[in-house]
Amino acid sequence: MDAQINPRKIIHIDMDAFFAAVEQRDFPQYRNKPLIVGGLPNSRGVVATCSYEARAFGIHSVMPSSTALRLCPHAIFVKPRFDAYRDVSEQIRAIFKEYTELVEPVSLDEAYLDVTTTDHFNHSATRIAQDIIQKIKQKTQLTASAGISYNKFLAKIASDINKPNGLFTITPKQGSQFIEQLPIGKFHGIGQATEQKMHALGIYTGKDLKALSKEQLQHHFGKTGVHYFHIAHNEDNRPVRPYRTIKSVGIEKTFTHDLSDPRVIEQSIKCLFSTAFAKLQKKELNALTVTLKVKYENFEQITRSRTGHEHLTDQGLEQEILTALIKKTAIGQRKVRLLGISFSSLEPKSTICHPQQLDLFQLS
Numbered sequence: 547m548d549a550q551i552n553p554r555k556i557i558h559i560d561m562d563a564f565f566a567a568v569e570q571r572d573f574p575q576y577r578n579k580p581l582i583v584g585g586l587p588n589s590r591g592v593v594a595t596c597s598y599e600a601r602a603f604g605i606h607s608v609m610p611s612s613t614a615l616r617l618c619p620h621a622i623f624v625k626p627r628f629d630a631y632r633d634v635s636e637q638i639r640a641i642f643k644e645y646t647e648l649v650e651p652v653s654l655d656e657a658y659l660d661v662t663t664t665d666h667f668n669h670s671a672t673r674i675a676q677d678i679i680q681k682i683k684q685k686t687q688l689t690a691s692a693g694i695s696y697n698k699f700l701a702k703i704a705s706d707i708n709k710p711n712g713l714f715t716i717t718p719k720q721g722s723q724f725i726e727q728l729p730i731g732k733f734h735g736i737g738q739a740t741e742q743k744m745h746a747l748g749i750y751t752g753k754d755l756k757a758l759s760k761e762q763l764q765h766h767f768g769k770t771g772v773h774y775f776h777i778a779h780n781e782d783n784r785p786v787r788p789y790r791t792i793k794s795v796g797i798e799k800t801f802t803h804d805l806s807d808p809r810v811i812e813q814s815i816k817c818l819f820s821t822a823f824a825k826l827q828k829k830e831l832n833a834l835t836v837t838l839k840v841k842y843e844n845f846e847q848i849t850r851s852r853t854g855h856e857h858l859t860d861q862g863l864e865q866e867i868l869t870a871l872i873k874k875t876a877i878g879q880r881k882v883r884l885l886g887i888s889f890s891s892l893e894p895k896s897t898i899c900h901p902q903q904l905d906l907f908q909l910s
């Protein structure tokens with residue numbers, strides 16, 4: 547098998563209880579307490595992250611905050627502070643870059659690194675991972691866990707094994723056996739519903755999964771079934787894709803004739819918003835900030851921004867945001883030659899791609 551002839555070295559780094567850990571670091575009164583970061587219990591919000599003390603009560607991410615309160619009435623609820631999390635995220639990404647350029651951030655607190663050609667520590671990926679975890683602790687006072695293996699699938703699973711503050715390595719020799727003994731619910735991407743369906747089909751471990759043909763799996767699970775087939779057979783060649791940090795996504799338009807009618811201008815802005823929003827979605831990004839750019843007929847240019855506490859997960863907020871931004875300009879009084887809409891404070895969508903998590907950022 548390829549992986550054994552010329553294995554890659556992939557590290558998956560995952561911060562431990564990230565949002566909650568940052569809060570406990572910054573606010574000593576939260577330490578050693580069940581802390582929930584996310585929606586407040588009187589809202590329809592959900593738990594974004596909770597401290598390990600809260601997990602002891604059975605609380606977990608994506609659980610409605612009201613349920614969390616029921617499980618642990620003395621839990622402390624706080625709203626997320628994304629700026630603080632983003633700062634830490636930048637710090638840890640800078641650390642990753644000391645080892646390799648091949649870094650693929652999955653979310654603010656999680657990334658894959660390809661260290662196949664990294665020279666440090668005699669090419670030992672495990673020692674590189676150890677060193678990264680130590681550096682993260684030094685720089686941020688936060689703990690992380692690491693999984694080391696020869697593909698992303700195994701690295702991801704490995705990072706969970708000795709979590710928190712631990713690491714685990716799955717070598718190419720161990721890979722197949724590791725997958726065979728792995729309970730089906732531990733496979734990344736197999737949630738409770740699929741797990742139950744698999745159990746009903748008599749599939750409890752990787753070995754059971756491997757016994758099914760591609761066609762059988764496809765029959766039961768559609769396209770995902772094919773993915774399960776490859777995973778069961780230890781085939782995962784997905785590369786670590788370095789994600790070039792996109793600072794903003796947007797569009798602007800210069801008009802052939804200066805616009806003066808505020809209704810026409812508003813219509814144009816809406817149109818630009820929709821286009822820019824589509825671009826944002828295509829890039830699988832979420833944004834916190836919307837910026838309106840206006841160039842008046844004398845070439846004077848202004849920008850007006852609005853940063854929300856919640857991601858723009860749909861266009862529902864469009865009207866409200868645009869009205870507020872337009873109010874802060876001289877649209878209606880002055881002629882306009884250029885308009886632009888851009889989104890910034892971006893994050894990969896994967897952090898909130900779970901449909902149940904849409905309420906995550908509904909905070910009050």
Ligand SMILES: [Mg+2]
Nearest residue numbers: 560561562655
């Ligand atoms: Mg994490």
